[in-house]
Each structure stands twice: as C-alpha cells, then as structure tokens.
Amino acid sequence: MSVAALVLGLFAFIAVLRILDAQRVAGGIIDTTQQALSVMMNSDIAVEDKEAQVQRASIKLLGGFFWITAIGAASLGASAFIVWGGAALGFYTVDKAISVALGWPFIIGSTAAAIALWIALEKLQKTTPEANAPAEVPYSPLDKALHDFAFASPERQIRLGALETKLYGRRIRTETSKKPVFITSLPRAGTTIMLEGLASLPHFASATYQHMPFTLSPLLWGGFSRKFRKAGDKSERAHGDGIEVGLDSPEAFEEMLWMAFWPEHFANNRITPWTAEDEKPEFEAFFRTHMAKIVATKPGATRYISKNNANIARLALLERLFTDASIVVPIRNPRAQVRSLLRQHLRFADLHAREPFARRYMEGIGHFEFGAALRPIEFTTLRTSLPAPEHVDFWLRYWIDAYQNVLATAGPRTFFVDHDALCATPHSLLHELTAAIELEDQGGVSAMADILRAPRPTPDLSAASPSLMQRADILHEELCSQAIGRTLSPTGKVMK
Structure with missing residues (x-):
C-alpha cells in the first residue's frame, strides 16, 4: 500500500x-x-x-x-x-x-x-x-539568450568577423565580391520572393538563417551552428504571409553590418538616409570581405546577393561604392502594398506587446519596419502633421516619400521591376531582369516563375486620403514607366 x-x-x-x-x-x-x-x-x-x-x-x-x-x-x-x-x-x-x-x-x-x-x-x-498552431516566436530560452548576447554588442560582432577573416583567409576570394546584386524596396513589395528566386540559382549566395545570430562571421558561426542545428525543416515566418523559411532560407541580415558601422544614422525613432558623399573606408573594406565570405559559404557560387529594405535610403552611396553592382527595386501597386504595410504593422504591434523577444529580435537584425520596433526612414523632414502608424494615410505618405526619394537618388545601375507585371507574365520579364543584372547563364531562371503568384485584384483603400492616393497613383505610373521591359533599346538592352 x-x-x-x-x-x-x-x-x-x-x-x-x-x-x-x-x-x-x-x-x-x-x-x-x-x-x-x-x-x-x-x-x-x-x-x-x-x-x-x-x-x-x-x-x-x-x-x-x-x-x-x-x-x-x-x-x-x-x-x-x-x-x-x-x-x-x-x-x-x-x-x-x-x-x-x-x-x-x-x-x-x-x-x-x-x-x-x-x-x-x-x-x-x-x-x-x-x-x-505554429509558434510565433519559435525560440527556446537558450536560443533567446544567445541572440540577446549577440545583439547586445555590434563591436563584438565586428571583432568576431575580423577574427574570422584571419582564420579563413584561404577560403575568402575577394574577386567574388564583384558584381553584387542588392534587392531593395519598401517592405511588402515582393523583395523576399525576388531574393528566394535569385538566391536559388547556383551563381548567387546570400546570408541565411544558418548564420544567425552572429551574421558578421558567416563562415565561423555558420559552420559551427550547422553541427547542432537541423536544416531542412521549414515553418511559416512571423509575417503570416504563407512564406515558409528554414535554416537554409535566404534572409535580410545585411542591415546588422550597417548598424555596426553607422550607428549615428539610427536614432530611437527614425533612420536618417545616407548620401553619396558619406565615407567610411573601414566599412567598405569590411563589407567587401563580408560579401566574399557569404559567397564562400555556398559551393560553386560566384556572386553575392542580398535583400535589404533599408538600402533604398542609400542607393547613391551603394552605386558609388560598388560601381559594378546591380540594384533591383521591385515596384508594387500602392493600394496593395500600403494595405499590406498597415496589416503587418498592426500584426507586429500585437506580437511585440505579447512577446518582448520578438521586438528585440527585429531590432537586433535591423528590421525597424513594423510594430513597436518601427523607426521610419526620414526621407523628408517636412513631416509636421503625420497621422499615427495605425492609420492608412501614414503608410500612404511614407510610400510616396520613399519612392520619390528612390526616383531622385537612383543611378544607372538601379533597375525597377514592376512586381505586378512580373507576377502576371513572369517568363519574359525574368529573362530581361537577368540580362540587366548580367547573369550569364539564364537557363535556371525559368524555375523562379513557379514561385510567383498571379496578383490579386487591387484593393480599395476607402479610408485613404483621395489627394494622397492620386499622388501615389501618378508616382506609381512614373516608376513603372522606367521599369525593365518598358525601356528597351533597339538592341534589346535595358536603358536607364
């Protein structure tokens, strides 16, 4: 008993x-x-x-x-x-x-x-x-502690990256930092799909979740983390948009490098844009070596590719630093994109209120686009009476400011892509895109068409200001008129 x-x-x-x-x-x-x-x-x-x-x-x-x-x-x-x-x-x-x-x-x-x-x-x-239901923040307490430790000190990340350069010098080939491709636009414009499609080609290498959280040392940490992390399993990302990611999925981690070297541009409530005259030789040297490291993580790759939405705030600087680069800017209908921006902001605001680590994670990797982590890029200082981010007009004005700045700063190596047209007729535009970014072997690009979905009917933003909506429509048409497929020379080459 x-x-x-x-x-x-x-x-x-x-x-x-x-x-x-x-x-x-x-x-x-x-x-x-x-x-x-x-x-x-x-x-x-x-x-x-x-x-x-x-x-x-x-x-x-x-x-x-x-x-x-x-x-x-x-x-x-x-x-x-x-x-x-x-x-x-x-x-x-x-x-x-x-x-x-x-x-x-x-x-x-x-x-x-x-x-x-x-x-x-x-x-x-x-x-x-x-x-x-899928976990919104699928990280264990140990994972969270490791990420917090990595995010707490950008200087530590730089020092670890410098140590990696010494340890892996033989694997780092500087010639692979030539002809990089930078995909950028405001969020919800199709940049993730663009990155996934191009990064799947054997020529391109991108940062992946395998490199988190020590993203500035992809060879050292990526090789170490692969020993105890299980690759292959995928789950829907926190955006709730149906895109599934795993450890080998490409992702936007490049901003951590910009935050480490340019902290003065990241204020508590905003990000100030860069100019073509901004200069930090130590940043340029580190960045070029970092790109070569990323390429070295993928056998057979020869070129670096990244997605970084904040790069729309530094187009002129990127073209000056990397004269052989290609900058791809997807353009989406403002009605669809603005509605998606507002939805994501509300979604992440709710998530950040319930999961503090989700906010720390986004801020740690430089994703200041939504929720409690929102730090808008200050494309213009004439923003005296902005509505709250919970109102559609905030995102509509932000859309207008952002793409007016893109038009003003884009150079000859920046290529606009009409995202809606790309989704509707992918094959022809994909071949024109690969020609623009000087991709020699275009044989595998057709497979990218399989991940593109036909655009949905354009939503009606009834709560938006009619005058702002009119300005956005005019600007959208001007952007699309300069997109690849619209501006071709008699020889078939893309003109700017």
Whole structure:
C-alpha cells in the first residue's frame, strides 16, 4: 500500500505543477533575466534608464521566485498529504513509506515514470487546436539568450568577423565580391520572393538563417551552428504571409553590418538616409570581405546577393561604392502594398506587446519596419502633421516619400521591376531582369516563375486620403514607366 500511495503522491505532485503552470512561470523568470542582461549590455540606453529598467526587472524577478517557490511548496504539500493520509488511515506507517521512497528501486522507477508522464501530458496537450498552431516566436530560452548576447554588442560582432577573416583567409576570394546584386524596396513589395528566386540559382549566395545570430562571421558561426542545428525543416515566418523559411532560407541580415558601422544614422525613432558623399573606408573594406565570405559559404557560387529594405535610403552611396553592382527595386501597386504595410504593422504591434523577444529580435537584425520596433526612414523632414502608424494615410505618405526619394537618388545601375507585371507574365520579364543584372547563364531562371503568384485584384483603400492616393497613383505610373521591359533599346538592352 505504501508504494501505491507514493505513486499517487507523485501524480499529485506533477498535477499541481501543471495546474499552476510552473513551466510558464519558470520561463517568465528566464525571459526577465535575459531582458535585464540585454538592457545592461546595451550601450544605446542611458545609465538612468538602465537603472530604472533593471530595478523593474529585479522586482519582477523577486515576484517570480516567490511564485515558483509557492508552486513547489504546493506540489510537495499535495504529495505529502496523500502519503500522510494513507498512514493516518492505518494502511502503512510513515516510516515504511519513507523507507520505500528512499530506496533505489523507487527512486529510479519514479523518476522514469515522472518523465514519461510529463512527456505524455505534453503530447496530449499538443493535440489541441491551439497547441497545433505554429509558434510565433519559435525560440527556446537558450536560443533567446544567445541572440540577446549577440545583439547586445555590434563591436563584438565586428571583432568576431575580423577574427574570422584571419582564420579563413584561404577560403575568402575577394574577386567574388564583384558584381553584387542588392534587392531593395519598401517592405511588402515582393523583395523576399525576388531574393528566394535569385538566391536559388547556383551563381548567387546570400546570408541565411544558418548564420544567425552572429551574421558578421558567416563562415565561423555558420559552420559551427550547422553541427547542432537541423536544416531542412521549414515553418511559416512571423509575417503570416504563407512564406515558409528554414535554416537554409535566404534572409535580410545585411542591415546588422550597417548598424555596426553607422550607428549615428539610427536614432530611437527614425533612420536618417545616407548620401553619396558619406565615407567610411573601414566599412567598405569590411563589407567587401563580408560579401566574399557569404559567397564562400555556398559551393560553386560566384556572386553575392542580398535583400535589404533599408538600402533604398542609400542607393547613391551603394552605386558609388560598388560601381559594378546591380540594384533591383521591385515596384508594387500602392493600394496593395500600403494595405499590406498597415496589416503587418498592426500584426507586429500585437506580437511585440505579447512577446518582448520578438521586438528585440527585429531590432537586433535591423528590421525597424513594423510594430513597436518601427523607426521610419526620414526621407523628408517636412513631416509636421503625420497621422499615427495605425492609420492608412501614414503608410500612404511614407510610400510616396520613399519612392520619390528612390526616383531622385537612383543611378544607372538601379533597375525597377514592376512586381505586378512580373507576377502576371513572369517568363519574359525574368529573362530581361537577368540580362540587366548580367547573369550569364539564364537557363535556371525559368524555375523562379513557379514561385510567383498571379496578383490579386487591387484593393480599395476607402479610408485613404483621395489627394494622397492620386499622388501615389501618378508616382506609381512614373516608376513603372522606367521599369525593365518598358525601356528597351533597339538592341534589346535595358536603358536607364
């Protein structure tokens, strides 16, 4: 009888842990600790703000420790009550129960049973519709801690990249930094699809999720992380747009390099554009070496390709630094793009309110486009009466400012692509695009057409200002008139 009582006590112990959600409470303690460490290591936060945030975290941690202690006491109390109750009823003595509990057979057996029971309950819980939903932030506490550590110090990332250059000097071929391709536009213009299609060709290499979070040392960290990360599995990204990503998927991590070398352009509430005259020789040298490193991560690749939405704020500088580069700017109908921008902002604002790490992640990789992480690029200083980002006119004005700036700063190596036309008739425009970016072997580009979806009917932005909408329509037509396929010379070459 004593064994049966001890087994029931074990079940009671686990039941109370789950009922009081001990796993969530413990996770909250870990998250709070990580946030506090991230604040302490962040050099952009003032000392006074650090002290205030760390004090709040300390109070929260104290409450968490009291709560987890209470849960532990309640679990032990439930188990002890069952065992004591059996002894009180005369089924066995307390000494007998303690003797059995301290014996090796029961210790080993109960441990195995507890683990099996916990795993079974986890699997049972995951059969519910809510548990089957994809995780919005699929990172373990260890993953979060590693990312926070990497994001906290851009200087550390630069030093690690410099060390990598010394260690992998023989694999880094500087000639592969020639003829890079930079894909850029405002978000939701088709840049991700463009990157996925071109990066799948054997000629191009791009940064991938395998290189996170130490993206400035892709050879060193990418090779190390591949040892313990499982490639191949894909899941829908946080945007909820149906695009699935895995460790080998290309992604926009280039902005971390710009943040590391140009911190003065990243204010707390905005990003200031670059000019063609901006100069930092150490940045240019590091960037060229970094591009060669990325190419070295993909066997057979000969050219670097990236997607970076913020590059629309530095078109002239990119063309000056890399005279042989091709800059591809997808252009999407403003009605569809603005509606998507607003939806994504609201989606990420909600996510950031519920998942603080999601905001830290986006800010750490330089994605300041949406939600609580929003830092608009200051294309114009004449923004005295902007509506809130929750209103469609904010994004419509931002769209107009952005693409007016693109028209004003784009040079002869910047190529516009009508995204809607590309999706409707991909084959002909794809071949013209590959000719524009000087891709010698165009045989595999037809496969890219398979990932393009026909454009949906243009939505009606009824809440938008009619005058702003008219300006956006005129600007959209002007951009598309300069897109590839619209401006061809008699020889078939793209003209600017």
